[in-house]
Amino acid sequence: MLKTSIAADLVISLASGTPFLGKFEVSAPIKVAIVSGESGESTLQTLAKRVCDGRGIGAEGIGDRLFWCFNLPTLSDLETMSHFVKGLEGAGVEFVVLDPLYLMLGNVDAKCIFEMGDVLKNLGKMLLAKGITPILLHHANKQLPIGEVMELQHLAYSGCEQFMRLFILLNRREKYLQDGNHKLWARIGGSAGHGGLYGLDIDEGMLNENFGGRTWYVEVNDATAIRNGDSRVEKSKEKAEANEEKNLSKIAAQNEIFLKCIESEQSNGEEGATLTVLR
Secondary structure, three states: OOHHHHHHHHHHHHHHOOOEOOOEOOOOOOOEEEEEOOOOHHHHHHHHHHHHHHOOOOHHHHOOOEEEEOOOOOOOOHHHHHHHHHHHHHOOOOEEEEEOHHHOOOOOOOOOHHHHHHHHHHHHHHHHOOOOEEEEOOOEOOOOOOOOOOOHHHEOOOOHHHHOOEEEEEEEOOOOOOOOEEEEEEEEEEOOOOEEEEEEEEEEEOOOOOOOOEEEEEEEEEHHHHHHHHHHHHHHHHHHHHHHHHHHHHHHHHHHHHHHHHHHHHHOOOOOOOHHHHO
16 A cells, blocks of 8 residues: 555655655654564665655755664563664654554554553653654555545554544555556544645556666645546546447448348349449
């Protein structure tokens, strides 16, 4: 669902002071970190380069403000979390992405809202006390079909729906056809009352025989424009189908006239449907 890819766009935007997804302004660059254990170091490095190339910035545009970490902390281990938070604080990090939640929980019953609540509460408390904003990358449950806008109730596990206060919820608007083009719904918001619904059209390109061809181009449109666009497509499709039906009816009528002409010739003693007569 491109969760990690969009998170990479986010941290690069914050570290470089450039607009998130090319649309949402960043007031000033800050130090950020992304901790990831799902995609792999090589994949993330390649992704980061594509995101930077897509917005025309190089390493100098980011400087020392972006940290990558591939050793996941265990969120339920308070001692481990204490060391982790101290490391972020010492580096001056103000924003951290934790990817993904299910690999970091530790010895926790994800179905128990009380155990999950305790872990999430401690995570938020420890990081926010040091001025560090955490972002958790997390999966949806199996109740979310393609085409629907994601809601907090679609988050997997107990406690997540109740705890999250800032969110970017993603789902596909259309089935992915393995062509490098992704069409997503993105619900962005939070309990402060801000937010909106957007359509993301993301072109990642396709890997070619020279191991190139991959890109990162993002177009963001509001939901009204997307839905109106879908409506125009449907109306255009309906019009085309109506025209096709009209053309078929016209051809059928012409065929009927043609056959009657042949029958008329035959009734007058002509040879009927020979190639010469038809011509």
